[in-house]
Amino acid sequence: MADTLRRLTNTSSFSVLQAKLESWQKEYHVSSSVISCDQNLNKCCELIELTAKIQGQLFAILNLTAAEGGQYAGVDTLKTRLLPWLGTCFSMARPSVTNDTSLQLIQDSVEKDRMIRELSVSHENDMQKMETQLCSTRIQLDSIRAELVDAQRELDETKNKSATTLLATEDEILQLRADLQSAREQEDTYKRKMESLEEYECQIRMLRDEVSYLSTEKAMLQQRLVRSRSPSPLPRLSHSSSPRRSESPTRAQLTNSSRHARLLSRFSDLYAVERLEAQTILRRYIDDLEMVQKIIFIAVVESFKTAKLAYRQFKLRVRKTLSASHYGPESLEDAAVDYIVRNLDLYDVQASVNDVINAMNVNPRISFPPEVDFVLISTLIRETCRVAFLMQTLDPPLDLAFASDGELYNDSKYRRSYDSEFTAPLVFYHVWPALVEGNAVMVKGEAVTRRGALWSRSRSRSRSSSPVRARSLSPTRNLTYKSKRSLSPERLTASHL
Secondary structure, three states, rough: HHHHHHHHHHHOHHHHHHHHHHHHHHHHOOOOOOOOOHHHHHHHHHHHHHHHHHHHHHHHHHHHHHHHOOOOOOOOHHHHHHHHHHHHOOOOOOOOHHHHHHHHHHHHHHHHHHHHHHHHHHHHHHHHHHHHHHHHHHHHHHHHHHHHHHHHHHHHHHHHHHHHHHHHHHOOOOOOOHHHHHHHHHHHHHHHHHHHHHHHHHHHHHHHHHHHHHHHHHHHHOOOOHHHHHHOOOOOOOOOOOOOOOOOOOOHHHOOOHHHHHHHHHHHHHHHHHHHHHHHHHOOOOOOHHHHHHHHHHHHHHHHHHHOOOOOHHHHHHHHHHOOOOOOOOOOHHHHHHHHHOOHHHOOOHHHHHHHHHHHOOOOOOOOOOOOOHHHHHHHHHHHHHHHHHHHHOOOOEEOOOOOOEEEOOOOOOOOOOOOOOOEEEEEEEEOEEEOOOOEEEOOEEEEOOOOOHHHHHHHHHOOOOOOOOOOOOOEEEEEEEEOOOOEEEEEHHHHO
């Protein structure tokens, strides 16, 4: 028994049986459609033969073991284990199906085998297609990766170039800023030089006028001196004689043309600059553009009226002051005008501004919020008063053309505003007055023309026909203004002339 068991152990029959089983399983799963039924049966029979050989050796060992145990040893074990197992293994069970059922099962099995083969073939085709697509996809992926690498490399190169360009651009920007700053400084320097040059030229013109005037006066004095030394009696001057024109031009007459051109330009600047600034300020408090333009127009008209009255009063005081000591060759009228031209800073413009504001406060054509004041447009009023005062020193003087709402539109005096009805014949209201010299229009004004302007004007007047519409003065309107110069026209004396 020991020798038989040793031989069975050395031959490793069970290991060979297990290896064959595993090999058969692997081949069946890997290439089940390639191995035929005969091959499977041969493998199965081979395994059965090997199992039978092992069982034969085991039965030999069983026989030897039972012989060594004697006649009765191991009987119980054989009865309880071996014999029942043999009866179970070699017993034949009765068939539970009929012949027809068996044939049907065989047909179904064949059909299933056929379907399994077809599915296997289609599966293999699909797998081949998928492998082909996978290969093509891998090729495309490799090309895309290569393109991505190239794009990344180009991006890095572009970044490096951009960084270099950015550094150079920043340096250029800094250099350009420095150049711009130096250019602005040079421009400011040139502007200051130009301003000083204009001042020098103005002073030169004034000095030339002074020299011309003094030369003329010197010539007159020399003539008088020659006449006084001559034996003929000198005619006596009479203060009661009518004023005569000066034989030599005064400074006012010499600078009349230049002052005329400068004042025309200044009047145009009032329309283009100060008027728009005043309009912007008023639009913060008044939404109606028509009322804002009316306020500005009335302010300009009242400024001219007040400046003309102030000029007449100033001129009367100057004439009264000069009449006691005037013996010059020019007339008293020319001497007064010449004095006013030389001493324009004596004009009390703030008093005129206050008079204009007071006149506007009681004007019935203006509706203005009570919480604000006309002092808001005092800059426009002050500059207009100055220009109007200077215009009265010209020969002939410049003045505003007469204007009334509802008048017939005159193309030679006005130009229509952008929101006008260009076929309307009547003026609805005025935006800016026209400047005239006698009957000649020097600068055109601006007017708004609408159809039915006269009817609309009469209707609006009938609605606002209250007898007194005095505006309640706000605390800012009660402020009194002092002149910047201590020397007013009322305090003129002969010592200041």
